[in-house]
Amino acid sequence: MAEEIEVPHSFPAAGDVEGKRVVITGASRGLGRLLAHAFSDAGALVALVARSAEDVTSAAGGLPGPTLSLSGDVTDADFNEAVADATVSAWGGVDVWICNAGVSPIVAGPVHTDPTVWRHVIDVNLTGAFLGARAAARVMRGGGRLIFTGSVLGERPRKGLSAYSASKAGLVGMAKSLALDLAASGVTVNVVAPGWFDSPLAEMWKNDPGLSASVLGHTAQQRWGAPTDLAGAYQFLASDASAFVTGAVLSVDGGYLLV
Numbered sequence: 279m280a281e282e283i284e285v286p287h288s289f290p291a292a293g294d295v296e297g298k299r300v301v302i303t304g305a306s307r308g309l310g311r312l313l314a315h316a317f318s319d320a321g322a323l324v325a326l327v328a329r330s331a332e333d334v335t336s337a338a339g340g341l342p343g344p345t346l347s348l349s350g351d352v353t354d355a356d357f358n359e360a361v362a363d364a365t366v367s368a369w370g371g372v373d374v375w376i377c378n379a380g381v382s383p384i385v386a387g388p389v390h391t392d393p394t395v396w397r398h399v400i401d402v403n404l405t406g407a408f409l410g411a412r413a414a415a416r417v418m419r420g421g422g423r424l425i426f427t428g429s430v431l432g433e434r435p436r437k438g439l440s441a442y443s444a445s446k447a448g449l450v451g452m453a454k455s456l457a458l459d460l461a462a463s464g465v466t467v468n469v470v471a472p473g474w475f476d477s478p479l480a481e482m483w484k485n486d487p488g489l490s491a492s493v494l495g496h497t498a499q500q501r502w503g504a505p506t507d508l509a510g511a512y513q514f515l516a517s518d519a520s521a522f523v524t525g526a527v528l529s530v531d532g533g534y535l536l537v
């Protein structure tokens with residue numbers, strides 16, 4: 279008879295992030311701010327990052343747990359290193375780094391896309407995430423979690439978003455490659471790809487009847503994502519329960535990519 283697997287005394291709780299030291303970029307508003315609330319509510323220590331010092335401090339002020347407010351630009355390599363150093367100096371280390379800052383200008387087509395706009399989108403969404411990953415990898419000791427905010431638009435593009443789609447598709451390739459680079463050090467690297475979320479920032483799309491119909495028509499669950507729908511995926515990937523998950527893309531989109 280085959281030998282039975284030894285059953286462990288306990289299993290890590292999926293999504294338990296209590297006591298984790300978490301950096302979240304783009305945390306001053308939108309989805310990043312929601313993530314900051316969810317992690318703080320769950321007992322994590324949260325370092326919030328965005329360019330506007332005022333917005334970052336105001337967002338941090340609404341959280342129940344310990345916070346750091348760090349303002350600067352994720353496209354600046356030195357700033358990312360300073361975020362890592364500030365978090366280590368305040369809390370002794372970094373367990374989770376969520377590269378979430380992003381921009382998404384809509385441009386009519388290639389002829390109308392000023393090269394500076396193209397470069398800016400790639401710079402913030404892709405290079406900014408790489409620079410965050412680089413800073414995180416330097417200070418993560420004995421393992422860690424890198425999570426990139428991708429997008430379903432990296433896999434299913436829409437008109438006018440070529441730079442954005444390229445940046446989000448690029449994050450997937452980068453995450454897989456970094457997952458290989460960092461596997462031996464116990465750092466996992468994954469992407470969460472949100473679909474369409476019902477939030478103030480999505481109001482413009484929601485109020486456009488054509489776009490709204492197209493979103494619902496392509497979403498298997500025929501609804502927009504609610505503010506409570508997103509954080510669980512990040513918390514799973516940030517928790518001890520996901521130690522064997524690396525180089526993965528977790529879509530949180532109500533089935534947008536299926537239809």
Ligand SMILES: NC(=O)c1ccc[n+]([C@@H]2O[C@H](COP(=O)([O-])OP(=O)(O)OC[C@H]3O[C@@H](n4cnc5c(N)ncnc54)[C@H](OP(=O)(O)O)[C@@H]3O)[C@@H](O)[C@H]2O)c1
Pocket residue numbers: 303304305306307308309310327328329330333350351352353378379380381382402406427428429430471472473474475479480
């Ligand atoms: N909203 C959606 O439905 C959706 C769907 C799929 C994916 N996403 C992705 O989710 C992420 C967050 O998007 P969101 O919708 O929450 O956008 P948002 O409301 O515009 O927030 C963007 C955040 O990023 C910060 N940021 C922008 N450029 C930055 C830079 N160069 N350096 C540092 N921080 C910067 C902003 O603060 P400052 O301006 O003060 O810097 C802000 O905190 C993005 O990566 C986006 O592509 C969003």
